[in-house]
Amino acid sequence: RPALRVGMVGHAFMGAMHSHAWRTAPHFFELPLVPELAAIAGRNRAGAEMAAQRMGWASVETDWQALIDRDDIDLIDICTPGNTHAEIAIAALRAGKHVLCEKPLANSVAEAEQMTAVAEEAAAHGVFAMCGYSYRRTPALALMKRMVADGRLGTVRQVRAQYLQDWLSDANAPLTWRLDRAKSGSGALGDIGAHSIDAAQFVTGLNITGVSALLETFTKERPMGGEFVGLGGHGDVTADTPRGPVTVDDAALFTARFDGGAIGVFEATRTALGRKNAMRLEVNGSLGSVAFDFEDMNFLQFYDGTDAEDARGFHRILVTEPVHPYAGHWWPTGHGLGYEHGFTHQVADLLTALGNKTAPTPSFRDALGVQRVLAAVEDSAANNSQWTTIEESKP
Amino acid sequence: RPALRVGMVGHAFMGAMHSHAWRTAPHFFELPLVPELAAIAGRNRAGAEMAAQRMGWASVETDWQALIDRDDIDLIDICTPGNTHAEIAIAALRAGKHVLCEKPLANSVAEAEQMTAVAEEAAAHGVFAMCGYSYRRTPALALMKRMVADGRLGTVRQVRAQYLQDWLSDANAPLTWRLDRAKSGSGALGDIGAHSIDAAQFVTGLNITGVSALLETFTKERPMGGEFVGLGGHGDVTADTPRGPVTVDDAALFTARFDGGAIGVFEATRTALGRKNAMRLEVNGSLGSVAFDFEDMNFLQFYDGTDAEDARGFHRILVTEPVHPYAGHWWPTGHGLGYEHGFTHQVADLLTALGNKTAPTPSFRDALGVQRVLAAVEDSAANNSQWTTIEESKP
Amino acid sequence: RPALRVGMVGHAFMGAMHSHAWRTAPHFFELPLVPELAAIAGRNRAGAEMAAQRMGWASVETDWQALIDRDDIDLIDICTPGNTHAEIAIAALRAGKHVLCEKPLANSVAEAEQMTAVAEEAAAHGVFAMCGYSYRRTPALALMKRMVADGRLGTVRQVRAQYLQDWLSDANAPLTWRLDRAKSGSGALGDIGAHSIDAAQFVTGLNITGVSALLETFTKERPMGGEFVGLGGHGDVTADTPRGPVTVDDAALFTARFDGGAIGVFEATRTALGRKNAMRLEVNGSLGSVAFDFEDMNFLQFYDGTDAEDARGFHRILVTEPVHPYAGHWWPTGHGLGYEHGFTHQVADLLTALGNKTAPTPSFRDALGVQRVLAAVEDSAANNSQWTTIEESKP
Amino acid sequence: RPALRVGMVGHAFMGAMHSHAWRTAPHFFELPLVPELAAIAGRNRAGAEMAAQRMGWASVETDWQALIDRDDIDLIDICTPGNTHAEIAIAALRAGKHVLCEKPLANSVAEAEQMTAVAEEAAAHGVFAMCGYSYRRTPALALMKRMVADGRLGTVRQVRAQYLQDWLSDANAPLTWRLDRAKSGSGALGDIGAHSIDAAQFVTGLNITGVSALLETFTKERPMGGEFVGLGGHGDVTADTPRGPVTVDDAALFTARFDGGAIGVFEATRTALGRKNAMRLEVNGSLGSVAFDFEDMNFLQFYDGTDAEDARGFHRILVTEPVHPYAGHWWPTGHGLGYEHGFTHQVADLLTALGNKTAPTPSFRDALGVQRVLAAVEDSAANNSQWTTIEESKP
Structure with missing residues (x-):
């Protein structure tokens, strides 16, 4: 089965949670893609490295843009505060990376609308975005x-x-x-x-x-x-x-x-x-x-x-x-x-x-509705x- | 101990409930007054008589005004729909009868204000009014x-x-x-x-x-x-x-x-x-x-x-x-x-x-607040x- | 409707409860017989009189035998400790009084067997006995x-x-x-x-x-x-x-x-x-x-x-x-x-x-089973x- | 941190559960030893290999004795029915492997006593045994x-x-x-x-x-x-x-x-x-x-x-x-x-x-008590x- 190489931005409470999910899902579900915990980005290198080790990630970047720039990353998982979601998600989608973005989607409707527009454009090219309203599951x-x-x-x-x-x-x-x-x-x-x-x-x-x-x-x-x-x-x-x-x-x-x-x-x-x-x-x-x-x-x-x-x-x-x-x-x-x-x-x-x-689902448009x-x-x-x-x- | 002679207007669900309360309270509480279930008023004499017998009341009137006019009644207990509360309560208080009135006090603030004014005047003469927000108890x-x-x-x-x-x-x-x-x-x-x-x-x-x-x-x-x-x-x-x-x-x-x-x-x-x-x-x-x-x-x-x-x-x-x-x-x-x-x-x-x-308590003024x-x-x-x-x- | 004249022995916790039941049942159920709270028996006259007043009984005896001897009593309601049940119940049934006896029926199987035998004999003459396992209701x-x-x-x-x-x-x-x-x-x-x-x-x-x-x-x-x-x-x-x-x-x-x-x-x-x-x-x-x-x-x-x-x-x-x-x-x-x-x-x-x-029901025989x-x-x-x-x- | 190399016998419900635990613990607890999911044993090679892949184990044996014989295994985790516990646990402990054994410890007191004796002997040499009464945790x-x-x-x-x-x-x-x-x-x-x-x-x-x-x-x-x-x-x-x-x-x-x-x-x-x-x-x-x-x-x-x-x-x-x-x-x-x-x-x-x-804890002796x-x-x-x-x- 092919791999899906994940790059995660942020490694606090939600980062720990997402890491557990990526590690655990393939052991309990028959999945068409096998997730790889490829890299995390965190501003402080020492903190990010400690987190990577504890959470099971293979490498570290200190800049989310660097993560997006890497060829060996297929999906960007955004676990940062809401004020950064729009910028990261839009850059990732435009770079052809799938995106999983924590909720709420953004800090304003304007941002969420822009994200939704970019997501729908990306979807036309097979690049997909999802917002993390996890309680649905x-x-x-x-x-x-x-x-x-x-x-x-x-x-x-x-x-x-x-x-x-x-x-x-x-x-x-x-x-x-x-x-x-x-x-x-x-x-x-x-x-x-x-x-x-x-x-x-x-x-x-x-x-x-x-x-x-x-x-x-x-x-x-x-x-x-x-x-x-x-x-x-x-x-x-x-x-x-x-x-x-x-x-x-x-x-x-x-x-x-x-x-x-x-x-x-x-x-x-x-x-x-x-x-x-x-x-x-x-x-x-x-x-x-x-x-x-x-x-x-x-x-x-x-x-x-x-x-x-x-x-x-x-x-x-x-x-x-x-x-x-x-x-x-x-x-x-x-x-x-x-x-x-x-x-x-x-x-x-x-x-x-x-x-x-x-x-x-939920799509960015669903999350825009919220x-x-x-x-x-x-x-x-x-x-x-x-x-x-x-x-x-x-x- | 002196008696408190009760006349009740209305004998549906709330009337049955109040009757039970009047009958039962003196058996479980040390009370300064002993309630007497003196009379109920109901428009239909046959219905009222059946209710009086079932609920334990001594006599029947077919008109609430007649109940108020009786000398042998100390308190009027109002268990009718809200549109009749103001008229009955005001008449009773003015006739020197204490009043227990089911909730809500009235169907409008204007009525409730008038009832409160009359109640406070009556209270100055030792005639008291209470509204039946029973959940308090x-x-x-x-x-x-x-x-x-x-x-x-x-x-x-x-x-x-x-x-x-x-x-x-x-x-x-x-x-x-x-x-x-x-x-x-x-x-x-x-x-x-x-x-x-x-x-x-x-x-x-x-x-x-x-x-x-x-x-x-x-x-x-x-x-x-x-x-x-x-x-x-x-x-x-x-x-x-x-x-x-x-x-x-x-x-x-x-x-x-x-x-x-x-x-x-x-x-x-x-x-x-x-x-x-x-x-x-x-x-x-x-x-x-x-x-x-x-x-x-x-x-x-x-x-x-x-x-x-x-x-x-x-x-x-x-x-x-x-x-x-x-x-x-x-x-x-x-x-x-x-x-x-x-x-x-x-x-x-x-x-x-x-x-x-x-x-x-609750007083009519408390009930007016509601x-x-x-x-x-x-x-x-x-x-x-x-x-x-x-x-x-x-x- | 004919009356059923009740005489109750004992007036503690269970006596207060039974009194409430006798007073209340006719107001909520269509009954072929109307209970009358005729008399209670208690060894101490002053205590029994106070209880009679508080619980709504018309008269007092200081001896349960006196209660059984009265012609104006139809049913003996036994609310005393278990060691007295057999003697009172048997005497009452033999005197032609119906019996309601608190549970447990007796303090020994031997007593309970005797009570059951007497009850079944009485039943043949239309005199009935019941044991008060009230949770059934x-x-x-x-x-x-x-x-x-x-x-x-x-x-x-x-x-x-x-x-x-x-x-x-x-x-x-x-x-x-x-x-x-x-x-x-x-x-x-x-x-x-x-x-x-x-x-x-x-x-x-x-x-x-x-x-x-x-x-x-x-x-x-x-x-x-x-x-x-x-x-x-x-x-x-x-x-x-x-x-x-x-x-x-x-x-x-x-x-x-x-x-x-x-x-x-x-x-x-x-x-x-x-x-x-x-x-x-x-x-x-x-x-x-x-x-x-x-x-x-x-x-x-x-x-x-x-x-x-x-x-x-x-x-x-x-x-x-x-x-x-x-x-x-x-x-x-x-x-x-x-x-x-x-x-x-x-x-x-x-x-x-x-x-x-x-x-x-439950009959004395049911209670004997217990x-x-x-x-x-x-x-x-x-x-x-x-x-x-x-x-x-x-x- | 040094590794603890685990070999697991059995890969049904309990095997899946233990695998999850071994994989997950180091991500949430500061541990002195890092568990490695080294090998599982299962009688049917195809089944064992599928299980190893799904549960994250590095290799497979078709015989529990082979697992015990391996030098690169530090602990034997026993997830088989109770009739096999004694034999496997005793062999493992005697081979100097730590043991985690599912509950109940054995199918008879005699087996459990023997296991306890062997465990206490092994403990004297720094080889430890534990029984999996997991609800304690x-x-x-x-x-x-x-x-x-x-x-x-x-x-x-x-x-x-x-x-x-x-x-x-x-x-x-x-x-x-x-x-x-x-x-x-x-x-x-x-x-x-x-x-x-x-x-x-x-x-x-x-x-x-x-x-x-x-x-x-x-x-x-x-x-x-x-x-x-x-x-x-x-x-x-x-x-x-x-x-x-x-x-x-x-x-x-x-x-x-x-x-x-x-x-x-x-x-x-x-x-x-x-x-x-x-x-x-x-x-x-x-x-x-x-x-x-x-x-x-x-x-x-x-x-x-x-x-x-x-x-x-x-x-x-x-x-x-x-x-x-x-x-x-x-x-x-x-x-x-x-x-x-x-x-x-x-x-x-x-x-x-x-x-x-x-x-x-619980030790084999604790489990013998059960x-x-x-x-x-x-x-x-x-x-x-x-x-x-x-x-x-x-x-």
């Missing part, structure tokens, strides 16, 4: 989508999406790049709300057509420095620790309408104390409902309105059966998967698509929560 | 409020309130008075959203200062007639069954701000298939969080941010200990209560307040979800 | 039985029953009558294990044919006196507080075989710290499974092996629909019931049976856990 | 043990362990090696009950001293052949399909005593329809309780009897914090792990121990459930 969410698509919910009426974390509840959590609008684009909205938006549109097959929103930042200044752990960190903070301004939202709330008449309510927050990674999605239809919570990621709740009348109740489906999406590639029934499997499924599907010379919702949310919030419609994202 | 919700008041959550930041039912998911559910705006005032918003608003303000001790809202009615016409069961009913519907217009919302979504800086998101719906009476309230503070779901009404979830670092997680508190609100009056630890106990606690607290010649939020939600929804501030309800 | 357990009886589980293979409480975890909980073998017969075994045995036999329709058991008492001596609260109490204990011997088990564990080939495992304990009233029962069949936990008493978990392959999972049924046992007599869908409703259903079914001149299992458990535990068969209880 | 179970060891539960009183699966509920599931006593030693008892026994002893730090047991096989004959999927498979069965005898238990139930006075109840079954991999363990102490269910493997339930009286309830701890065992090596807070992580932790701990020239309980369970079941004591396993 969680078996339970993929099953949820299949159930909706199969008509088992009837007409979709309501969506409720929450993405609740708490690592900013502590007012002394340090000021990382995720709290700097110049790098991250937005706060909870773009970081985790983007997942909810993509998942809601993916699962229902419906686009959001308008929103009304409210954004809030509870802690306006945070200590610079401190020990970084996980997403947040524990500030090693004294009264003297200098503080800098938080320029993004802690929490984003919005109501939404979908084409076809469904309505939804969304909440993304990093200050819901006690909720660690509660990415929840519920869809109510005329015949059935489905509900998911990432903290219980191996389960899907399904209410079947056609069950015997005395036996109706949410089915707590342990999504680990051979008949469930992805699950048959792993362990026996009941032996659950973890967070990283969504990423492994993502590269497995990507490799399959590329091997078949077909476009992987970007437009993010922008509309910010516009509405800045404008007295006024209803704000979403421009059509279809080509 | 669910032990878990009362514990939730106590925890917030005791500072165990720190500063309140976020509220998420859902009240999810599904009895209108069926497009053939019949057109009852609850779907007729002239009688009910509004749909899910006033019927169940009002509970969420009251509970959120009660538990946090904070007032909602503004909202942005969206209302939706999925099924615009419903069959007239059919068999009524519970809140909804199964329409015995054919193609010929005449249909009438639904004039209220099926679902109401809104975001909110509270005084003091907290934000919230609310959803009230009767079309969330599979959710039967999921009145949920979660409050996140800087030190802790609490979460409640009426479908598990005997439990309170409490996240204590001061627990040992490796032991943090929501405590699933079974709220049946002597140390918990109301619980010590009932069964041993672990032997849970049901829906009706909130109503029994309500009349127990009311009888205690009246016996002590003090004002019971009414103002309901009105702001409707205004915002009618006005492109634009941010709508709530007029101060404090005297 | 919890809607979810009644639904569970119906599902098994309807064949929806296929062949029953496995039963797992736990009844977990924790009020004896505290080594200073006081020495009450429930810890005195002379009065209570046994400890966790007879008090709560008896419920599990009855429920398992009731739900499956199968009899236990043999057991192997282990009993344990962790705290051998407890303070005499102290404040009694709920089932246990908080001992107001110092080093000087005299202690007395605990003569019953804290925990009872046993395995079992049922006729027809099913097997089961049972645990009853009052020292499972954190479990308040976790009366759990799970039944696995060849086609489906059901599971119940009294701490979530309004829910039944049902696994339907015939569901679509990708949708299998335990249905979390909120047992509050009109189609569910008992539920239609109460509140709308989703508005849950509490512990006391099982008792209200018990007297409703009893009054219906008596009105129809038919035998209520008694035989309790005895076999004690025998096995005393005999190196050796397998101990249960003598046939069928007439 | 699930973060929540490891936290459970730490909490008990730290005294946070006080004195351990009760253990309840269930391991519930359902892949033998279908009477047409095929007759695999797991149902053949000659290969597997026993059924649910040794396959999954062994995990419960090891986990109970590991978590509590107490040894089981005696048991009383019952074993049952519901389906005595099963089709030979059929498609194997996961642990069980779907038999492609007709009336003509020949059936063979099932020679092991479907379900094993037993009560137990631990040294120090605690008692326990155990159930292992493969016919609990609807339960997929419910490996549950609850421990009740005098001060606290902990409960675990592998179907929710990222959570630990902890009841802290020293919490504020009104806040007591099981803490639902999401065991993904840096302060929790193993969790800090993976993803941010709230991003859960899966089944395979226990195996990755197992080899990480093993490599660390070997690098430090210390003995890894074996003795398994044997006692079978003895008791064969002997009328009579109490059967466990011979001391300590050296």
Whole structure:
């Protein structure tokens, strides 16, 4: 089988995750292409070399452009903050490299539109781009989508999406790049709300057509420095620790309408104390409902309105059966998967698509659709929560 | 102990519930006044007499005015649709009768303001009025409020309130008075959203200062007639069954701000298939969080941010200990209560307040505060979800 | 409708509960007989009078024999410790009074056999006896039985029953009558294990044919006196507080075989710290499974092996629909019931049976069957856990 | 860093799992030795070669003895059925190879004793052996043990362990090696009950001293052949399909005593329809309780009897914090792990121990202790459930 030689830009949390996925996918999936962990790029050579060794990459560059320039790289995997996505992705696609770009696609609609245009041009030449909304590949969410698509919910009426974390509840959590609008684009909205938006549109097959929103930042200044752990960190903070301004939202709330008449309510927050990674999605239809919570990621709740009348109740489906999406590639029934499997499924599907010379999903255009919702949310919030419609994202 | 002679107007679902509460409270609470189920009023004498017998009332009137005119009645208990609340309550208070009025207080802010003015005048003469937001007396919700008041959550930041039912998911559910705006005032918003608003303000001790809202009615016409069961009913519907217009919302979504800086998101719906009476309230503070779901009404979830670092997680508190609100009056630890106990606690607290010649809560002014939020939600929804501030309800 | 005049012996926890049931049943059920709370018997007149007033009884006797001697009593309701059941029940039945006797039926098989013989003789003359295994009337357990009886589980293979409480975890909980073998017969075994045995036999329709058991008492001596609260109490204990011997088990564990080939495992304990009233029962069949936990008493978990392959999972049924046992007599869908409703259903079914001149269930013979299992458990535990068969209880 | 060259015997389900662990551990843990996937042995060369390629092994042998004979192998990883463990492990240890042996250690106490003797002799020469009770390395179970060891539960009183699966509920599931006593030693008892026994002893730090047991096989004959999927498979069965005898238990139930006075109840079954991999363990102490269910493997339930009286309830701890065992090596807070992580932790701990020239745990002696309980369970079941004591396993 031919190889797909991967060059990855960035090697922090997401880089470690993608590396695991590239290493692991070929051992569990029959793939037309065999991934090679060819090179990573990181500005600091020593740091990049240490990362390459730990994560299993063969070589190192200190400049993403150098990575793109190499002839022995087929795909650029972008794991850097959002402000760099457009430049890297566009250069890579124009150089004929496939691209896997972390979400959110960009920090503005303008960038995302340009990326989409370049991606669609490249696709005409067999060079493909994909955006990393990995939650789509969680078996339970993929099953949820299949159930909706199969008509088992009837007409979709309501969506409720929450993405609740708490690592900013502590007012002394340090000021990382995720709290700097110049790098991250937005706060909870773009970081985790983007997942909810993509998942809601993916699962229902419906686009959001308008929103009304409210954004809030509870802690306006945070200590610079401190020990970084996980997403947040524990500030090693004294009264003297200098503080800098938080320029993004802690929490984003919005109501939404979908084409076809469904309505939804969304909440993304990093200050819901006690909720660690509660990415929840519920869809109510005329015949059935489905509900998911990432903290219980191996389960899907399904209410079947056609069950015997005395036996109706949410089915707590342990999504680990051979008949469930992805699950048959792993362990026996009941032996659950973890967070990283969504990423492994993502590269497995990507490799399959590329091997078949077909476009992987979600496309940049799909991700542009999410970007437009993010922008509309910010516009509405800045404008007295006024209803704000979403421009059509279809080509 | 002296008696409190009760006259009740209306004898449907809520009338049955209140009757149970009046009958039961004195057997479990030490009360300064002993309630007497003196009389009920219902337009149809035969129906009222049957109800009186089934529910344990001593006599019957066919006109609520006649009930108010009787000298042997001390309190009027109003269990009729919202369009009649103002007239009955005002007449009763002016006649020197205490009033317990079902929620929502009225069908408009204007009515609620007038009722509040009359109630406050009556209170000056020792005649008291209370609005029946009974969920406040669910032990878990009362514990939730106590925890917030005791500072165990720190500063309140976020509220998420859902009240999810599904009895209108069926497009053939019949057109009852609850779907007729002239009688009910509004749909899910006033019927169940009002509970969420009251509970959120009660538990946090904070007032909602503004909202942005969206209302939706999925099924615009419903069959007239059919068999009524519970809140909804199964329409015995054919193609010929005449249909009438639904004039209220099926679902109401809104975001909110509270005084003091907290934000919230609310959803009230009767079309969330599979959710039967999921009145949920979660409050996140800087030190802790609490979460409640009426479908598990005997439990309170409490996240204590001061627990040992490796032991943090929501405590699933079974709220049946002597140390918990109301619980010590009932069964041993672990032997849970049901829906009706909130109503029994309500009349127990009311009888205690009246016996002590003090004002019971929630007052009509508290209920007027809820009414103002309901009105702001409707205004915002009618006005492109634009941010709508709530007029101060404090005297 | 004719009256059924009730005389109740004992007025502690169970007396308060039965009183509530007698008062409440006629308001929610159409009954052929109207219960009258005629009299209670209690040794201390002052205490009995206070109880009568609080619980709603018309008169008082200080001797249970006096109660039986009265012509104006139709039914004797026995709410005293187990050591008194046989004498009172036999006297009452011989005097032509119907009997409702709290569980366990007696403190020995010999007593239970005698009671059963007398009850069956009385039944021939239209005088009926019932034992108060009230959990049978919890809607979810009644639904569970119906599902098994309807064949929806296929062949029953496995039963797992736990009844977990924790009020004896505290080594200073006081020495009450429930810890005195002379009065209570046994400890966790007879008090709560008896419920599990009855429920398992009731739900499956199968009899236990043999057991192997282990009993344990962790705290051998407890303070005499102290404040009694709920089932246990908080001992107001110092080093000087005299202690007395605990003569019953804290925990009872046993395995079992049922006729027809099913097997089961049972645990009853009052020292499972954190479990308040976790009366759990799970039944696995060849086609489906059901599971119940009294701490979530309004829910039944049902696994339907015939569901679509990708949708299998335990249905979390909120047992509050009109189609569910008992539920239609109460509140709308989703508005849950509490512990006391099982008792209200018990007297409703009893009054219906008596009105129809038919035998209520569970009969004394059913309760004798439980008694035989309790005895076999004690025998096995005393005999190196050796397998101990249960003598046939069928007439 | 020096390499540890691994040779693995067997390449089915467990082989795939161990391969993943060997490949993955060095990317997430700082290890003193770097594992090399040197060779696997499988009787069929073509099958072994395919497996080697899929699982990432460098070479293949068709005979386990050949693997042991190779100089370039440091450790033998035994992933074959239990009847082969003793022979392979003893040969490997005598050849100076470290051994990782899947559980249960052997098919008889005699074999396990011999293996332990050989292992202890080898250890004196720096050659170490470990048994693969991987559940010990699930973060929540490891936290459970730490909490008990730290005294946070006080004195351990009760253990309840269930391991519930359902892949033998279908009477047409095929007759695999797991149902053949000659290969597997026993059924649910040794396959999954062994995990419960090891986990109970590991978590509590107490040894089981005696048991009383019952074993049952519901389906005595099963089709030979059929498609194997996961642990069980779907038999492609007709009336003509020949059936063979099932020679092991479907379900094993037993009560137990631990040294120090605690008692326990155990159930292992493969016919609990609807339960997929419910490996549950609850421990009740005098001060606290902990409960675990592998179907929710990222959570630990902890009841802290020293919490504020009104806040007591099981803490639902999401065991993904840096302060929790193993969790800090993976993803941010709230991003859960899966089944395979226990195996990755197992080899990480093993490599660390070997690098430090210390003995890894669980040792063969620990596993011999489990074996003795398994044997006692079978003895008791064969002997009328009579109490059967466990011979001391300590050296």
